[in-house]
Amino acid sequence: MGFVQAIGRAFLTLLSTIGRLVIFVSAIAASLVQPPFYPRQLGRQLVQIGYYSLPVVGLTTLFTGMVLALQSYTGFARFNAESAVATVVVLSITRELAPVLAGLMVAGRIGAAMAAEIGTMRVTEQIDALTTLSTDPIRYLVLPRVLAGLLMLPLLVVVGDIIGVFGGFLIAVYRLDFNAANYLQATLEYLEPIDVISGLVKAATFGFLVSLMGCFHGFNSRGGAQGVGAATTGAVVSASILILICNYIITQLFFAR
Amino acid sequence: MTQSAAPPPPKIALAGVHKSFTDKSVLRGVDLEIGRSESLVVIGGSGTGKSVMIKCILGLMRPDAGDIEVDGDSVVGLSRSERSEFMTRVGMLFQGSALFDSLPVWENVAFGLIQGRRMHRAAAREVALAKLAQVGLTEDVGNLVPAELSGGMQKRVALARAIATDPEIIFFDEPTTGLDPIMGDVINELIVQCVRELGATALSITHDMASARKIADRIAMLHEGRIVWVGPPAAIDDSGNPYVDQFVHGRAEGPIRMPVRAR
Numbered sequence: 001m002g003f004v005q006a007i008g009r010a011f012l013t014l015l016s017t018i019g020r021l022v023i024f025v026s027a028i029a030a031s032l033v034q035p036p037f038y039p040r041q042l043g044r045q046l047v048q049i050g051y052y053s054l055p056v057v058g059l060t061t062l063f064t065g066m067v068l069a070l071q072s073y074t075g076f077a078r079f080n081a082e083s084a085v086a087t088v089v090v091l092s093i094t095r096e097l098a099p100v101l102a103g104l105m106v107a108g109r110i111g112a113a114m115a116a117e118i119g120t121m122r123v124t125e126q127i128d129a130l131t132t133l134s135t136d137p138i139r140y141l142v143l144p145r146v147l148a149g150l151l152m153l154p155l156l157v158v159v160g161d162i163i164g165v166f167g168g169f170l171i172a173v174y175r176l177d178f179n180a181a182n183y184l185q186a187t188l189e190y191l192e193p194i195d196v197i198s199g200l201v202k203a204a205t206f207g208f209l210v211s212l213m214g215c216f217h218g219f220n221s222r223g224g225a226q227g228v229g230a231a232t233t234g235a236v237v238s239a240s241i242l243i244l245i246c247n248y249i250i251t252q253l254f255f256a257r
Numbered sequence: 258m259t260q261s262a263a264p265p266p267p268k269i270a271l272a273g274v275h276k277s278f279t280d281k282s283v284l285r286g287v288d289l290e291i292g293r294s295e296s297l298v299v300i301g302g303s304g305t306g307k308s309v310m311i312k313c314i315l316g317l318m319r320p321d322a323g324d325i326e327v328d329g330d331s332v333v334g335l336s337r338s339e340r341s342e343f344m345t346r347v348g349m350l351f352q353g354s355a356l357f358d359s360l361p362v363w364e365n366v367a368f369g370l371i372q373g374r375r376m377h378r379a380a381a382r383e384v385a386l387a388k389l390a391q392v393g394l395t396e397d398v399g400n401l402v403p404a405e406l407s408g409g410m411q412k413r414v415a416l417a418r419a420i421a422t423d424p425e426i427i428f429f430d431e432p433t434t435g436l437d438p439i440m441g442d443v444i445n446e447l448i449v450q451c452v453r454e455l456g457a458t459a460l461s462i463t464h465d466m467a468s469a470r471k472i473a474d475r476i477a478m479l480h481e482g483r484i485v486w487v488g489p490p491a492a493i494d495d496s497g498n499p500y501v502d503q504f505v506h507g508r509a510e511g512p513i514r515m516p517v518r519a520r
Contacts, residue, residue, distance in 0.1 A: 129357070131344065133373050134342075134372070
């Protein structure tokens with residue numbers, strides 16, 4: 001009986017979480033079309049998410065591009081297909097690795113920070129204080145963060161695409177003795193706009209998910225320091241899992257025939 | 258000053274307010290009226306639902322049953338914009354001060370003016386500094402961030418923030434908790450002074466009897482989710498109510514049994 005109860009309880013918790021999430025998202029959507037807006041808050045979040053995540057995303061994609069060139073070269077050398085290295089690097093980076101890895105890194109960096117900050121505001125009654133000062137916390141705290149995530153992650157991924165391809169180029173030219181001009185030509189030869197665009201659509205989705213999960217878990221945290229810790233964990237884990245699931249779905253939408 | 262000839266309609270009226278959480282009912286039919294410009298203090302042990310009562314009036318929580326009226330209009334289930342409008346008439350001092358730690362002190366005080374009322378920042382800063390002066394803080398303090406202040410100073414800032422928009426109604430949630438007796442008395446003095454200057458209606462909750470005696474026009478006792486006694490501070494020592502007696506004298510023995518578990 002206890003086992004069945006446990007399953008039932010978990011299922012009910014899941015349903016109520018989904019319900020709260022739907023209400024949360026519709027409140028965000030409603031605040032999008034009706035003033036007041038808080039441009040100052042939005043600006044702060046754009047800088048926080050976009051500018052300050054550049055080093056993390058840059059380093060991640062640089063080394064990913066480098067290792068990709070090395071791995072695909074050693075793999076393809078077994079059947080004399082070394083010339084495919086440039087294409088493999090650029091397609092993997094733009095379609096998959098830059099958006100997914102940037103999304104996961106930003107989930108760790110930004111989603112966790114949002115959940116901790118908003119969660120602390122919740123348990124110290126700062127969110128209630130906002131309400132008593134005639135300021136809707138959804139508009140003031142959540143909407144700027146969600147918009148900033150949605151807008152900045154594609155920009156980060158554009159930069160990440162370039163740095164990642166550049167990383168592959170460095171290894172190919174300076175370590176694997178490719179001709180630089182040939183490598184660049186091969187890079188661009190099979191690259192189509194849809195490869196980059198699909199990556200940017202993914203990035204926007206992931207940015208939205210990271211901010212949404214950070215805000216949602218922070219907003220619903222309770223019970224002091226432990227609750228804030230749980231909210232932070234929940235934000236990062238749920239954002240990461242949702243990123244991986246959505247990544248598959250978006251890929252299927254774009255490329256499956 | 259509250260017992261005028263023709264009784265005006267109450268500023269705040271609670272009728273049969275119930276609120277329960279998953280495993281525990283906290284408010285079990287609270288009936289309470291607070292007159293215009295009256296200072297009412299609700300006393301009661303920890304976990305008796307005092308904070309929940311204030312949150313229900315503010316709309317931060319929704320009561321399960323019963324009605325809450327302000328100036329004769331129900332404030333239960335207001336829409337977001339109506340709630341925001343209602344809040345412009347209200348000030349609240351939170352138990353832990355709840356200052357925004359990312360903003361300097363003056364901006365905390367000016368927050369309701371800048372964000373809520375869309376006042377220009379420079380003008381709002383002037384008002385904020387005046388309110389800070391009213392609670393005995395200088396402009397230098399206004400430029401610090403809340404984390405740099407002691408608990409007593411934070412309470413003063415929170416008080417300045419609560420009165421910054423000249424509200425009609427001010428709520429005080431445990432205003433002296435966590436302060437030393439002297440700083441507690443300073444805060445009590447400031448509360449009495451600020452409320453009187455604004456002519457505001459004040460609803461405070463506390464378990465500090467010294468504070469209650471000082472700031473109350475009337476005292477009400479909340480026990481097990483109901484109001485069990487209401488009367489003037491002078492009458493509290495011989496109320497004849499066993500719950501009030503036990504609470505005022507702080508005895509462990511008596512009709513009140515402190516629950517070991519919180520909700």
